Amino acid sequence: MFFLLLHLVGVWYVYAQIIGAVFGAITNFLLGRYWAFHSKEDKISNQAFRYAIVSTGSLILNTVGLYVLTEYTPLAPEPSKVIVGILVAVTYNYLMQKKFVFRK
Numbered sequence: 001m002f003f004l005l006l007h008l009v010g011v012w013y014v015y016a017q018i019i020g021a022v023f024g025a026i027t028n029f030l031l032g033r034y035w036a037f038h039s040k041e042d043k044i045s046n047q048a049f050r051y052a053i054v055s056t057g058s059l060i061l062n063t064v065g066l067y068v069l070t071e072y073t074p075l076a077p078e079p080s081k082v083i084v085g086i087l088v089a090v091t092y093n094y095l096m097q098k099k100f101v102f103r104k
Helices: 002-009 014-034 043-070 077-101
Strands: none
Touching: 002 014, 002 077, 014 043, 014 077, 043 077
8 A cells, every 4th residue: 555655646655654554454453353363252342442552553653663764864765664664563563462452
């Protein structure tokens, strides 16, 4: 979504990041609940609320990281997005989803 918005639609990279994160969060929540963590014990509304908290933190970390790398290093938005996305995903996102959202 980020790359499509950035290159095909011409959306500023920060807005493309935010829009892409919203669509990605919905997909990620459903995949996490039903496929990755097989977590059906808790009510979906409770998990969705906890996920929204974690997702908001992820959005902030990704957006700030993307902006900082793009504006204060010679990196373009694309490699900045990949670098920050991987760092946030393997540290913050995975651990918070496993231990807080889906509680495994």
